[in-house]
Each structure stands twice: as structure tokens, then as C-alpha cells.
Amino acid sequence: xxxxxxxxxxxxxxxxxxxxxxxxxxxxxxxxxxxxxxxxxxxxxxxxxxxxxxxxxxxxxxxxxxxxxxxxxxxxxxxxxxxxxxxxxxxxxxxxxxxxxxxxxxxxxxxxxxxxxxxxxxxxxxxxxxxxxxxxxxxxxxxxxxxxxxxxxxxxxxxxxxxxxxxxxxxxxxxxxxxxxxxxxxxxxxxxxxxxxxxxxxxxxxxxxxxxxxxxxxxxxxxxxxxxxxxxxxxxxxxxxxxxxxxxxxxxxxxxxxxxxxxxxxxxxxxxxxxxxxxxxxxxxxxxxxxxxxxxxxxxxxxxxxxxxxx
Numbered sequence: 001x002x003x004x005x006x007x008x009x010x011x012x013x014x015x016x017x018x019x020x021x022x023x024x025x026x027x028x029x030x031x032x033x034x035x036x037x038x039x040x041x042x043x044x045x046x047x048x049x050x051x052x053x054x055x056x057x058x059x060x061x062x063x064x065x066x067x068x069x070x071x072x073x074x075x076x077x078x079x080x081x082x083x084x085x086x087x088x089x090x091x092x093x094x095x096x097x098x099x100x101x102x103x104x105x106x107x108x109x110x111x112x113x114x115x116x117x118x119x120x121x122x123x124x125x126x127x128x129x130x131x132x133x134x135x136x137x138x139x140x141x142x143x144x145x146x147x148x149x150x151x152x153x154x155x156x157x158x159x160x161x162x163x164x165x166x167x168x169x170x171x172x173x174x175x176x177x178x179x180x181x182x183x184x185x186x187x188x189x190x191x192x193x194x195x196x197x198x199x200x201x202x203x204x205x206x207x208x209x210x211x212x213x214x215x216x217x218x219x220x221x222x223x224x225x226x227x228x229x230x231x232x233x234x235x236x237x238x239x240x241x242x243x244x245x246x247x248x249x250x251x252x253x254x255x256x257x258x259x260x261x262x263x264x265x266x267x268x269x270x271x272x273x274x275x276x277x278x279x280x281x282x283x284x285x286x287x288x289x290x291x292x293x294x295x296x297x298x299x300x301x302x303x304x305x306x307x308x309x310x311x
Contacts, residue, residue, distance in 0.1 A: 002298055002302065003298060004038045004299070005297055006037055006066075006067045006096065007050075007067060009036060010064065013030055014064070015060075016036075017058045019058060020044040020047035022060070024058070027052065027055065027057045035067060036050050036059060036064075042058075044058075047061055068278055069292065069293035070292055070293070071098060071101060071291040071292075071293065072097065072289065073141075073288070073291070074101075074102055074103070074289070078285075080286070084114075088118075088284070089284065090282070090285065092125040093283065094283050097282065098136055098137060099265075100122045100126075100138055101140070101172065101175065102139070103141055105153075108148045110143075111156075112160075115140070119138070119140065123138060126138070134170075137172050137306055139173075139305075140160075141175035141177050142177065144207060145192065146195035148203075150210065154210040169307065170307070173219060173240075173306070173307050174215060174217055175221075175242065176211070176220075176222065176238070177222045178200065178204050178221055178236075180195065180225065181193055201232055201234055204221070204237075204238075208236060217307050218308075219239055220238065220242055220305050222244065223244065224244060225244070232256065233255075233256065234257055240262055240263070240264040241262055242291065243263050243267070245268070248275045248276065248277070250263070250266040263294045264294060264295065264301060264304045265292070265294065266294055268291065269289065269290050271287025272287055278292055
């Protein structure tokens with residue numbers, strides 16, 4: 001069963017009982033700081049319906065701390081030590097993490113050089129931890145070029161994922177990264193920065209529709225600043241939003257035409273910005289972009305952004 005969420009037990013540890021009563025049979029003693037899966041909503045406010053070692057039980061709610069569901073995302077400019085397999089094993093062992101998202105491609109020719117290695121490495125780590133497709137999911141995104149043919153970009157994106165092993169049940173839906181980026185310089189030209197609202201809308205909408213037609217899946221859009229800057233309020237055919245903003249509280253998506261209920265993830269740090277509420281580092285990883293899941297429970301998040309089965 002997919003847990004609703006996880007809680008950390010108090011430093012002194014906690015006892016799991018067979019019923020919501022401290023006089024019930026003791027099932028287990030959980031060490032302080034451990035994460036425990038909350039299985040279902042509880043009719044008893046003072047108790048949590050949990051699973052420990054695969055068995056159901058009841059945990060006193062007092063002193064527990066609800067844990068955020070976190071996602072890391074990486075491209076080739078993030079160096080992992082000592083190697084990818086060890087890095088992703090650290091993330092897979094931490095039950096707060098529910099997703100790893102990797103940059104796959106950009107424009108019509110660029111393939112992230114780390115993707116072919118990391119895509120299967122994440123799958124292997126999540127599978128070894130017994131979490132793949134249940135409480136830990138992979139995702140792959142394409143960085144959209146507003147001046148390149150969107151159809152050719154779809155072909156390039158899908159070919160990149162296929163070349164690394166393809167999608168599997170339990171992966172996230174396709175993701176398109178929509179951003180203007182930094183102002184261009186003589187050494188770093190950036191055509192995206194000068195794109196008009198009409199270019200952004202036309203390119204993104206066409207890309208999303210072609211991905212949907214090719215995969216039969218919903219699509220998640222990463223971005224907010226480009227839409228705000230250009231006063232775009234169209235959702236551009238996307239189904240869910242990954243909302244970036246390195247602030248203490250999630251920036252409102254409303255100015256970009258999105259309702260909060262359609263926000264799946266909030267990217268809160270690039271590994272240096274500290275919002276205090278959530279971690280800046282992840283186990284086994286250097287400074288890296290991290291996001292927190294906005295839906296209050298994992299099953300809702302799964303319905304929003306995990307691929308529909310193709311079997």
C-alpha cells in the first residue's frame with residue numbers, strides 16, 4: 001500500500017501498538033528519529049495508523065513530526081561522488097525522497113551527457129531499495145528552445161529517453177522546462193531570453209500536445225517566471241505545474257494562470273538558497289536543486305504526475 005506520508009518519531013523513540021490504546025499489545029519499539037509510514041487516515045486524532053515492517057499498527061501522534069515529500073533534480077553540471085550508483089542509493093534509502101528528476105535533452109540536438117548513465121542508475125537504486133514505482137519515481141525533462149521546431153524537439157526528447165532505456169511504469173509523466181534563462185552575453189547567447197509571449201505559447205503548446213499524442217500521457221510543465229515576465233496566463237495544454245521559486249513560502253502560481261490545486265511540486269532551492277523549512281542537501285549528493293511535493297498525501301501526488309500504466 002502506498003503510504004499517505006511519513007512521520008519521524010520523537011528522539012526518545014516510540015511504541016507501536018496493536019490497537020489505538022497504550023494498554024494494547026506492543027507490536028514494536030521504534031528508535032528515535034526513525035521514519036514511520038502512515039498508512040491511512042485515522043479516526044483517532046491522538047493516534048496514527050501506521051505500518052512497521054510491513055505490519056499494521058498504531059502509533060501515538062504526540063511528538064511525531066510529519067515529513068515533507070522531497071524531489072531532487074540533476075543535470076550534467078552536478079558531479080556525483082564517488083559514482084552515480086552510490087549517490088542514488090543514498091536518496092533511495094531516505095524515505096522523505098519520492099522523486100529523482102533528470103535533464104534529458106534541450107532543443108533539437110543537445111542530449112545531457114549524464115542522462116544515459118543516470119536514468120538506469122536511478123531505476124536500479126530505487127528497485128534495490130524496494131521503492132521504485134511505489135514511493136520513489138523517476139522523471140525526465142526537456143529544456144524547451146522557443147526558436148527551434150517543437151515537433152523536432154519532441155522527437156529528440158523521446159529518442160533521448162528511449163536511448164537510455166525508455167520509460168517504465170512507475171516513472172513520472174513527461175516534463176517540459178519552460179524558462180527564459182539569463183540575459184545573453186557575447187560568450188553565452190540565449191535566444192530564449194528574447195522570445196515573445198506568442199513564441200513561448202505556440203512552441204510550448206505544440207510541444208505538449210505532440211508529447212501527449214506520442215505517449216498517451218499527461219504532461220507536467222516546469223516554470224513560472226517566463227510566464228509572469230511575458231504576462232502569459234495560458235496553461236499551454238499542460239496538466240500539472242512544477243513551480244520554481246527560491247523563497248520561504250511557495251510563490252503564487254496564479255499570475256501564471258495556475259490554481260494551487262494543480263501545482264505538483266515547488267522547487268525551493270538550488271542547493272545554496274536555504275528556506276529553513278526544508279533541507280538544502282540530500283544524502284549522497286552535493287548542492288543540488290530540490291523540490292517539495294505540494295499535495296498533502298502521496299496517493300494524490302501519484303495521481304497527478306505518475307505515468308498511467310502502459311501494460
